[in-house]
Amino acid sequence: MTSIKKNNKSSVSLQPPQSFFYFKTTNQYSFVLTIIKLILIIIVFFLFSAANANGKTFRLVSAIYPPYNYVDGEIKGLNIEIIKAAFTAVDYQVTVDMLPFARALLYAKRGDFDGMTLWHSKQRENWFQFSKPFTQSDLVFFKRKSLQVNYLELADLTPFTIGTVQKYSYPKAFSKLQALRKDEVLTDEQNLKKLISGRIDIALIDKRMAQFIMKRDHTAQQPLFDSAGVLKIENYYLAVSKNTTESQDKLAKFNLGLSIIENNGVLKKIIEKYDSDKF
Secondary structure (H helix, E strand, O other), X not given: XXXXXXXXXXXXXXXXXXXXXXXXXXXXXXXXXXXHHHHHHHHHHHHHHHHHHHOEEEEEXXXXXXXXXXXOOOEEOHHHHHHHHHHHOOOXXXXXXXXXXXXXXXXXXXXXXXXXXXOOOOHHHHOEXXXXXXXXXXXEEEEEOOOOOOOOOHHHHOOOEEEEEOXXXXXXXXXXXOOOEEEEEOOHHHHHHHXXXXXXXXXXXXXXXXXXHHHHHOHHHHHHEEEEEEEEEEEEEEEEEOOOXXXXXXXXXXXXXXXXXXXXXXXXXXXXXXXXXXX
């Protein structure tokens, strides 16, 4: 019988598979790791930029007029808080810039900003669309409590010197009545200082502003003053520039957000915070 020899197969040496990223030196590893990090940073940057591009922002411009709009470490105020709360309710961000009134109005008209808070007038409808009103400005005759003033009509104020502020727009009936003695200053703060010192009898001033300035600058004298009556009540509106992009959508979103914070009580809480020192 013929013997059959079986050939032994040569043994195969099994090596573990090399990693996809195989580096011969530490420098190669560091270089590739740096590239990966840069790629991740670029990806995150573009994702963040895309998120911001898709987000909605309202660019508000305003003039300093406390307590509605002012700066105290940060930009704040009654109107500022209401606008931010209303837009937050509809997933909008709000940026705020403070400028002198004339410049703020000009830039808002041009559409450099989306809008600003204003009193309504027919002329301003040429440049703005107006929201629903959200606060009121009461223009009052502010005086010492010890001064007896029986105010029913403007003629009742002729015995008194009334402090006013230059370049403010007062009601025509008040401005045209020559029998009234008026004393002009540059700011409401100056007007109240003259009232406290007795150099004028009455300061014509926004009610909330009088409360704010007295509490901030003249706390001790604050209980000594009150209002003789209201000359005029003006509503505040968000005036959205007709020259900004998507102006109608921004206006609609604000009005919707305003309705939301009216219904959930947020608007009432904001107003109450600023009306805590009534006179």
